Amino acid sequence: MSKKSFRQAINEALAQEMRRDHRVIVMGEDVAGGLGTPGDQDAWGGPMGVTKGLVGEFGRERVLDTPITESGFIGAAVGAAATGLRPVADLMFVDFMGVCFDQIFNQAAKFRYMFGGKAVTPVVIRTMFGAGFRAASQHSQCLYPIFTHIPGLKVAIPSNAYEAKGLLIQAIRDDDPVIFFEHKMLYDDIDEVPDEPYTIPFGEANVTREGTDLTIVAFGRMVKFANEAADLLAKQKISVTVIDPRTTSPMDYDTILESVEETGRLVVVDEAHPRCSMATDVAAFVVQDAFKHLKAPIKMVTPPHVPVPFSPALEDEYIPNTARIMAAARSVLA
Amino acid sequence: MSDAIKAIGMPKWGLAMTEGKVNAWLVEEGADIATGDEILEIETSKITNVFESPVSGPLRRKVAAEGETLPVGALLGVVADASVTEAEIDAFVETAKAAQAEAAAAAVPPPAPELVHAEGWTARVLTMAPEAAGALPLLLIHGFGGDYQNWQFNQPDLAIDRTVYALDLPGHGGSSKVLTGADVPGLAVAVRSALAALGVERFHVAGHSLGGAIGLQLALDEPKRVASVTLICSAGLGPEINTDYIEGFIKSDKRKDMKATVEKLFADPAFVSRDMVDDLLKYKRLDGVLPALRTIADAVFAGGHQTSVFTDRLATLDVPVQTIWGESDAIIPVAHANAVPEARRHVLAGAGHMVHIEKPSDVTRLIGEFVAFAGG
Numbered sequence: 001m002s003k004k005s006f007r008q009a010i011n012e013a014l015a016q017e018m019r020r021d022h023r024v025i026v027m028g029e030d031v032a033g034g035l036g037t038p039g040d041q042d043a044w045g046g047p048m049g050v051t052k053g054l055v056g057e058f059g060r061e062r063v064l065d066t067p068i069t070e071s072g073f074i075g076a077a078v079g080a081a082a083t084g085l086r087p088v089a090d091l092m093f094v095d096f097m098g099v100c101f102d103q104i105f106n107q108a109a110k111f112r113y114m115f116g117g118k119a120v121t122p123v124v125i126r127t128m129f130g131a132g133f134r135a136a137s138q139h140s141q142c143l144y145p146i147f148t149h150i151p152g153l154k155v156a157i158p159s160n161a162y163e164a165k166g167l168l169i170q171a172i173r174d175d176d177p178v179i180f181f182e183h184k185m186l187y188d189d190i191d192e193v194p195d196e197p198y199t200i201p202f203g204e205a206n207v208t209r210e211g212t213d214l215t216i217v218a219f220g221r222m223v224k225f226a227n228e229a230a231d232l233l234a235k236q237k238i239s240v241t242v243i244d245p246r247t248t249s250p251m252d253y254d255t256i257l258e259s260v261e262e263t264g265r266l267v268v269v270d271e272a273h274p275r276c277s278m279a280t281d282v283a284a285f286v287v288q289d290a291f292k293h294l295k296a297p298i299k300m301v302t303p304p305h306v307p308v309p310f311s312p313a314l315e316d317e318y319i320p321n322t323a324r325i326m327a328a329a330r331s332v333l334a
Numbered sequence: 335m336s337d338a339i340k341a342i343g344m345p346k347w348g349l350a351m352t353e354g355k356v357n358a359w360l361v362e363e364g365a366d367i368a369t370g371d372e373i374l375e376i377e378t379s380k381i382t383n384v385f386e387s388p389v390s391g392p393l394r395r396k397v398a399a400e401g402e403t404l405p406v407g408a409l410l411g412v413v414a415d416a417s418v419t420e421a422e423i424d425a426f427v428e429t430a431k432a433a434q435a436e437a438a439a440a441a442v443p444p445p446a447p448e449l450v451h452a453e454g455w456t457a458r459v460l461t462m463a464p465e466a467a468g469a470l471p472l473l474l475i476h477g478f479g480g481d482y483q484n485w486q487f488n489q490p491d492l493a494i495d496r497t498v499y500a501l502d503l504p505g506h507g508g509s510s511k512v513l514t515g516a517d518v519p520g521l522a523v524a525v526r527s528a529l530a531a532l533g534v535e536r537f538h539v540a541g542h543s544l545g546g547a548i549g550l551q552l553a554l555d556e557p558k559r560v561a562s563v564t565l566i567c568s569a570g571l572g573p574e575i576n577t578d579y580i581e582g583f584i585k586s587d588k589r590k591d592m593k594a595t596v597e598k599l600f601a602d603p604a605f606v607s608r609d610m611v612d613d614l615l616k617y618k619r620l621d622g623v624l625p626a627l628r629t630i631a632d633a634v635f636a637g638g639h640q641t642s643v644f645t646d647r648l649a650t651l652d653v654p655v656q657t658i659w660g661e662s663d664a665i666i667p668v669a670h671a672n673a674v675p676e677a678r679r680h681v682l683a684g685a686g687h688m689v690h691i692e693k694p695s696d697v698t699r700l701i702g703e704f705v706a707f708a709g710g
Contacts, residue, residue: 198619
């Protein structure tokens with residue numbers, strides 16, 4: 001056990017799986033950097049330095065710098081997965097996913113179903129998401145609800161470094177396509193992370209705080225804010241359960257429903273756009289299956305339904321924060 | 335006058351404890367308290383327990399407020415007889431608080447375990463040694479699903495006059511997860527190879543549960559190397575074992591299920607903290623742990639019974655053996671303690687299978703007295 005950043009945890013997961021299984025490869029734009037140039041090799045290690053060092057240990061055969069053509073290399077990764085490799089493709093920003101929707105939605109997600117269950121597609125697409133990076137509306141979206149919508153895809157959203165390593169190893173060993181969402185504001189967050197490889201099963205929510213007055217469900221970076229809110233509310237004698245679903249596909253509704261049966265009150269915190277989001281999805285399931293336990297209307301804490309603003313002042317205002325979660329908690333307890 | 339004033343400080347329960355939260359005072363200001371009286375309930379991230387007074391006399395001042403979180407060693411209360419004035423107590427509290435601030439600045443990190451490369455496996459071992467060369471070393475062996483941290487409330491005090499090794503068994507904690515042997519004799523072989531790597535020739539051993547059976551196996555195999563054996567809620571003394579617990583431990587992968595399972599280990603389920611359950615779930619997610627636990631359980635508890643029972647060999651064993659049991663042990667029947675003569679049998683009330691965690695000072699004292707009695 002030692003302290004590692006979210007970035008180091010992901011790098012360690014990749015390195016350990018590449019050592020364990022020679023079929024695991026990494027591909028994407030500048031995942032090493034310097035290909036075909038006389039300059040510094042492994043200059044980049046991906047845009048955030050997450051894959052740095054891998055090319056030195058595993059070579060250019062298994063760490064592939066690709067052209068800036070998402071439609072091309074995501075398609076290649078899906079094909080490689082269907083024919084025996086276990087690629088981890090780095091799509092950089094999830095906002096760029098639009099140019100390769102067909103490869104993901106109509107190919108990767110469908111193979112298992114359309115080939116009579118005889119085909120597997122063990123591809124992982126790692127991608128950055130979320131606001132707060134001053135990168136404007138084309139590099140700041142969440143978009144995980146869109147992938148959650150598609151049957152055949154699995155969607156993981158780690159909320160800290162420990163979760164990141166275990167969920168990524170699970171994703172690489174999984175035989176289905178997994179979209180792995182990394183919040184760009186979490187890369188420097190540090191946590192206790194075991195040195196040994198480990199897996200966190202998909203579809204099993206993590207209850208990060210246990211309380212009796214209120215249930216908060218949060219995703220990705222929002223789990224951190226929800227935990228902060230719960231700790232502050234605890235000082236005001238308000239006892240809060242915080243649930244991190246970890247994966248939105250598969251989704252552990254049972255843990256949420258069981259908690260709401262106890263508390264009768266629910267706040268959902270989702271950084272994605274508020275329409276057709278995980279917030280609306282969770283709220284709808286709870287209303288359908290636990291309506292009689294609800295003591296107050298459900299409150300959703302989300303950004304407004306607008307593109308992420310470039311103005312830092314507006315961007316800060318856009319992102320759900322601890323204070324807004326606390327205000328929502330108090331409003332459902334009122 | 336300060337001799338007449340006695341401080342009650344925040345205890346250090348286990349290696350990792352740096353601070354504790356005062357949940358409740360169990361005595362009133364002015365009460366006459368005796369050494370060993372339960373005076374406070376203190377909560378740490380690992381455990382909640384009552385704190386027994388280390389001193390006796392009238393409790394003149396509650397310095398710590400309920401709900402306050404304070405570092406280890408911080409002044410919680412002041413005991414002093416009637417001859418001491420309030421002003422003197424005020425001065426004592428001020429001095430103590432200043433010293434506390436200095437100590438906090440100079441805090442040293444807890445000792446860290448090391449990886450020891452033994453024949454066939456890698457053992458994680460926490461070694462605690464006195465500064466001066468001590469008596470024969472003591473080896474602590476945890477039970478099924480445990481690790482060296484199970485001894486965190488015992489090891490520091492036992493290491494005052496001798497080196498104390500607490501190791502993680504194969505498949506457990508931070509040791510390698512590949513097993514060279516999964517039954518009690520096989521695990522004893524692994525422990526012997528770790529002792530060889532540590533350079534230990536003769537030693538005392540204290541084992542909990544499965545670790546007790548392994549300790550006994552070590553003594554039966556090589557009685558000349560083993561100076562004494564302390565068996566705590568031990569396996570190896572009868573066929574019965576609560577396999578519901580063993581299976582529950584292997585199968586529980588959600589916090590709620592694991593909590594319910596681990597609560598069976600304690601007389602007071604309040605001992606089971608979030609951190610304890612979290613740490614167990616994190617351990618079980620490590621590569622290789624589930625197959626290792628399954629293999630050991632199948633070898634050691636085949637068909638719902640213990641496969642290594644040594645009761646009939648104890649009479650001829652020329653090594654002193656004592657048993658310590660929690661009266662409410664729900665995993666291995668307390669009647670198994672009867673395998674040794676009454677004088678060497680200690681059954682502690684208000685404790686379950688994890689008696690060394692629930693009654694740490696009693697268990698530490700009993701181990702310490704026994705190794706001193708056995709000598710070497």
